Amino acid sequence: MDYHFNFSYIWRHFDRLFYGLVLSLELALVSIAIGMIIGLLLALVYVESGKSIRFFVASYVELIRNSPLLLLVYLIFYGIPSIGWFQYSATTSFIVTLSIYSGAYLVEVFRSGLAAVPEGLIDAGKAIGMKPWQRLISIRIPTMFRIVLPALSNTYISLFKDTSIASVIAVPELMYGAQWINFNTFRIIEVYAVITPMYLVTGYVILLSLRQVEKKFAINK
Amino acid sequence: MSHPLIQIKNLYKSFGDTEVLKDVSIDINRGEVVSIIGPSGSGKTTLLRCINVLTKYDKGSIKIDNVEIGYASDDEKNRKERSEYQLSEFRSELGMVFQLFYLFPHLTALENVMLGLRKVRKLSKVKAADQAKYWLQRVGLTEKINSLPSEMSGGQQQRVGIARAVAMDPKVLLLDEITSALDPELVGEVLEVVQKLVEDGMTMIIVTHEMSFASDVSNRIVFMDEGKIEIDGTPSEIFDSKNERLNTFLARIKK
Amino acid sequence: MEAALSSLPYLMDGLLVTLQVTLLVVVFATIIGVILGVGISYGPLWLRILVRIFSDFIRGIPVLVLIFFVYYGLPAIGINMETFTAAVVALSIFKISHVIENTRGAIQSVHHGQMEAGKAIGLKFHERLIYIIFPIALRRFLPPWINSVADTAKGSALVSLIGVVDLMLAMQKVIGRTYEAMPVYIVGLIIYFIINYCLSLSSRKLEAKYAFIKE
Numbered sequence: 131m132d133y134h135f136n137f138s139y140i141w142r143h144f145d146r147l148f149y150g151l152v153l154s155l156e157l158a159l160v161s162i163a164i165g166m167i168i169g170l171l172l173a174l175v176y177v178e179s180g181k182s183i184r185f186f187v188a189s190y191v192e193l194i195r196n197s198p199l200l201l202l203v204y205l206i207f208y209g210i211p212s213i214g215w216f217q218y219s220a221t222t223s224f225i226v227t228l229s230i231y232s233g234a235y236l237v238e239v240f241r242s243g244l245a246a247v248p249e250g251l252i253d254a255g256k257a258i259g260m261k262p263w264q265r266l267i268s269i270r271i272p273t274m275f276r277i278v279l280p281a282l283s284n285t286y287i288s289l290f291k292d293t294s295i296a297s298v299i300a301v302p303e304l305m306y307g308a309q310w311i312n313f314n315t316f317r318i319i320e321v322y323a324v325i326t327p328m329y330l331v332t333g334y335v336i337l338l339s340l341r342q343v344e345k346k347f348a349i350n351k
Numbered sequence: 352m353s354h355p356l357i358q359i360k361n362l363y364k365s366f367g368d369t370e371v372l373k374d375v376s377i378d379i380n381r382g383e384v385v386s387i388i389g390p391s392g393s394g395k396t397t398l399l400r401c402i403n404v405l406t407k408y409d410k411g412s413i414k415i416d417n418v419e420i421g422y423a424s425d426d427e428k429n430r431k432e433r434s435e436y437q438l439s440e441f442r443s444e445l446g447m448v449f450q451l452f453y454l455f456p457h458l459t460a461l462e463n464v465m466l467g468l469r470k471v472r473k474l475s476k477v478k479a480a481d482q483a484k485y486w487l488q489r490v491g492l493t494e495k496i497n498s499l500p501s502e503m504s505g506g507q508q509q510r511v512g513i514a515r516a517v518a519m520d521p522k523v524l525l526l527d528e529i530t531s532a533l534d535p536e537l538v539g540e541v542l543e544v545v546q547k548l549v550e551d552g553m554t555m556i557i558v559t560h561e562m563s564f565a566s567d568v569s570n571r572i573v574f575m576d577e578g579k580i581e582i583d584g585t586p587s588e589i590f591d592s593k594n595e596r597l598n599t600f601l602a603r604i605k606k
Numbered sequence: 607m608e609a610a611l612s613s614l615p616y617l618m619d620g621l622l623v624t625l626q627v628t629l630l631v632v633v634f635a636t637i638i639g640v641i642l643g644v645g646i647s648y649g650p651l652w653l654r655i656l657v658r659i660f661s662d663f664i665r666g667i668p669v670l671v672l673i674f675f676v677y678y679g680l681p682a683i684g685i686n687m688e689t690f691t692a693a694v695v696a697l698s699i700f701k702i703s704h705v706i707e708n709t710r711g712a713i714q715s716v717h718h719g720q721m722e723a724g725k726a727i728g729l730k731f732h733e734r735l736i737y738i739i740f741p742i743a744l745r746r747f748l749p750p751w752i753n754s755v756a757d758t759a760k761g762s763a764l765v766s767l768i769g770v771v772d773l774m775l776a777m778q779k780v781i782g783r784t785y786e787a788m789p790v791y792i793v794g795l796i797i798y799f800i801i802n803y804c805l806s807l808s809s810r811k812l813e814a815k816y817a818f819i820k821e
Binding site for chain 3 (some may be wrong): 204319322
């Protein structure tokens, strides 16, 4: 093994990694926020609708969930502008893609979460004369959130790791920063030796903090 | 045969800091039906599970047919625990029926009963099937022999559990609160089966809450409280007893 | 559109590579993963800790990092592989960590009560393993396993980034020649969709069929 370790190159460009990490976290955050809105709306639509609408929602979900994320990224970043619809920056297009992606997964999470709300709670709302939409807003949705909290934290951590794919369309997140340092300094091993713990530790910290939140709010069956 | 089938002497068992069995001694003879009653936490289930060493006992001795079951020597000071392999030999001579049935979910009733016959008794497939069918018929489940546990009621599942244990021709049957997890209307069918086994002369140790059943079928009733045997006598002796703890317990159950 | 359709054979070659990669990874990773999964359930403490660390480590990093490290990073310390090999190795390592979890979960799901019932009729340990644990665990193992096969097929798209000419890269090349991005992407989408949809459908059917195992 003739490799000579030299971390100084990494530290010199560490800002690319650090801000890349921050961007990754932001990308994941924005995407899951939009994804939750999509997921919740579609879950509600699904639950309250008839066969034909359910079919459309299910189609969206199945289509996205059965496709590789990379393909979706390309499709939205290269494909859509090529038929003249939009032009947008790489970052925007990635957020759009990841939101649609997470939305598809969250529809299922929210749907089963809503189904898991105990009948008794809804009955209690009916008994005091609440109208359907009031029961939805005040009882069913808040309870559902507490039930799906663990699934939401898992999804967020997953998305955080998926942001590494944004590097292929030159979004300056963590993976892209690593690639840049790679190609410009050839310090391959050192780069991976640094970003691997960055991913691991960040993921672990997120997991622990969300677990604290879960302890306070989540309902465990 | 001059010795009792089961001889338990000075048995102690603790789980962590809690002592669950405190100096328990009792003999059970062939052909006897002994019911063990008592409040929860009194150690009755633990005692039962020590007999086939599903729970290991700490101090004392349990002998089945004059052979110590949990340990490989009689000398209490330096004895070695029996390995799982050795224990399996012993256990095949004892039968246990569980409160939650624990039928093998992927096997039909027939296959559940046949498993022990094939693998432990080494019977041929045909012989095992015949014996299994016989016992399932004796517990009244002929039409369910090819059903899975998920397709049976609790009472039916428990009867399969009994057939599974009895088909092995055990020296003694250990019944651990076998009706406690059943809906009331299903209890009767299970107790009927147990009654039949008593009439056949099967030696049994029954941990139960069913007081009237216990006094109907048992030769002896043993009352346990806080890890000790308080009273051991015939059903009439038990119900005429002046023992305070026993009467408090009985009064609470009647309510 | 016509140009896209006429390039279909080329895409099919790419699809073949995708399927080859996926198949190799699935076979390799399942065998090793199940062995390690059994190890983590029944093995000595040091083995359990080691496998646990490995599993958590791999699942904590993005797949892309793993793929790039195996192909670009390892040569720097003297381990050279061609693209296809690197792809299979990286994806296998990733999938192994999932198979380990899957196996462990399947084994744990066998209720200890059924193990005790097995003990009570006198079955020895290896007999309990074969006649009770294995049949039940297998039924619990299969549905998530099929899902992870689908995940592998989706993850294989990333190997295009190290130059494996799979369906993904084939699509890129066709687009590079014909400039018809959207039709090609849609065709590719449909192909991936068909593969994965069939897999996830069978997974759900199996899960429903074996629902009775969950007691």
